[in-house]
Amino acid sequence: MQTAIAKQGRGDVGRVFQALGDPTRRAILDRLSEGPRSVSGLAGPLDITLTAVAQHLAVLQAAGLATTEKVGRVRTCRIEPAGFNAVEQWIADHRSLWTRRLDRLGELLAEDDT
Amino acid sequence: MQTAIAKQGRGDVGRVFQALGDPTRRAILDRLSEGPRSVSGLAGPLDITLTAVAQHLAVLQAAGLATTEKVGRVRTCRIEPAGFNAVEQWIADHRSLWTRRLDRLGELLAEDDT
DNA sequence: CCGATACTGAAGTACATACTTCCCTATCAG
DNA sequence: CTGATAGGGAAGTATGTACTTCAGTATCGG
Numbered sequence: 001m002q003t004a005i006a007k008q009g010r011g012d013v014g015r016v017f018q019a020l021g022d023p024t025r026r027a028i029l030d031r032l033s034e035g036p037r038s039v040s041g042l043a044g045p046l047d048i049t050l051t052a053v054a055q056h057l058a059v060l061q062a063a064g065l066a067t068t069e070k071v072g073r074v075r076t077c078r079i080e081p082a083g084f085n086a087v088e089q090w091i092a093d094h095r096s097l098w099t100r101r102l103d104r105l106g107e108l109l110a111e112d113d114t
Numbered sequence: 115m116q117t118a119i120a121k122q123g124r125g126d127v128g129r130v131f132q133a134l135g136d137p138t139r140r141a142i143l144d145r146l147s148e149g150p151r152s153v154s155g156l157a158g159p160l161d162i163t164l165t166a167v168a169q170h171l172a173v174l175q176a177a178g179l180a181t182t183e184k185v186g187r188v189r190t191c192r193i194e195p196a197g198f199n200a201v202e203q204w205i206a207d208h209r210s211l212w213t214r215r216l217d218r219l220g221e222l223l224a225e226d227d228t
Numbered sequence: 229c230c231g232a233t234a235c236t237g238a239a240g241t242a243c244a245t246a247c248t249t250c251c252c253t254a255t256c257a258g
Numbered sequence: 259c260t261g262a263t264a265g266g267g268a269a270g271t272a273t274g275t276a277c278t279t280c281a282g283t284a285t286c287g288g
Contacts, residue, residue: 013134013140014135014136014137014140017131017132017134017135018131018132018135018136020127020131020135021128021131021132021134021135022128022132022245022246023128024246024247026127026128029208030208033208033211033212034211038264038265039264039265040263040264040265048246048247048248049247049248049249050264050265050266051247051248051249051265051266051267052246052247052248054265054266055245055246055247056246059245070265072254072255072256072264073253073254073255073256073263073264073265074255074263074264074265075264075265079212081209081212081213084205084208084209087201087205088202088205091198091201091202094143094144094147094198095195095198097147097148098147098193098195099195136275136276138276138277152234152235153234153235154233154234154235162276162277162278163277163278163279164234164235164236165235165236165237165277165278165279166276166277166278168235168236169275169276169277170276173275184235186234186284186285186286187233187234187235187283187284187285187286188233188234188235188285189234189235
């Protein structure tokens with residue numbers, strides 16, 4: 001067990017990467033980074049309809065990147081930092097593989113040279 | 115200059131995230147992590163056509179995640195570790211924002227509590 | 229030279245995704 | 259109560275994306 005790629009419980013990395021692939025969703029996360037917002041508060045500067053924002057939020061929630069809570073008639077949206085762990089972990093795991101590869105390559109060039 | 119989000123030269127993060135969103139492309143990167151491969155070498159265990167793999171490789175190249183070099187009639191594909199820097203940077207930058215937010219939140223709860 | 233190998237290009241298809249509009253429900257302000 | 263505000267649900271559209279097949283074009287082995 002060296003490649004501990006499947007970690008972090010549930011969130012499959014694919015969902016997260018795909019969620020982050022959309023510029024509008026990244027914009028939403030940008031705004032949420034500044035603090036919690038309502039759905040219409042998010043929709044305002046984005047120049048898309050409320051419905052579209054709600055759909056993006058559903059994606060972000062499914063990916064574990066945001067949480068929402070409805071209080072009165074207002075749904076408050078927050079960022080979910082833990083959702084990013086899986087992705088960072090995935091990259092870190094893979095990066096360690098490459099570097100190991102590259103180190104190995106260096107050794108091979110040094111000792112197994114013609 | 116605090117939010118150094120637009121760094122790392124060219125690669126826009128969107129492309130990278132989107133490229134990583136596809137499971138087939140992640141599988142390709144997995145195999146490339148073990149070392150360079152030819153296009154058909156990648157296609158074999160993936161159960162898709164050569165053409166499809168070539169298209170995925172085009173996406174990975176556009177995202178800066180892989181490089182290819184054609185020698186004879188064989189195109190050799192390698193992973194490009196630097197391509198991941200932008201993404202890690204993006205996450206790191208944003209994470210610092212949230213944690214700052216959360217720290218602030220803690221302070222607010224302590225002094226400005228209802 | 230000749231057939232197999234390793235791709236490349238163009239085009240087509242099926243499904244996903246990012247939106248929209250329209251309408252309906254719950255809540256708050258007066 | 260009445261109207262405005264905040265959002266939810268369903269459905270339609272339009273573009274994108276992941277594939278495929280069906281041709282080619284180089285290149286290598288014999």
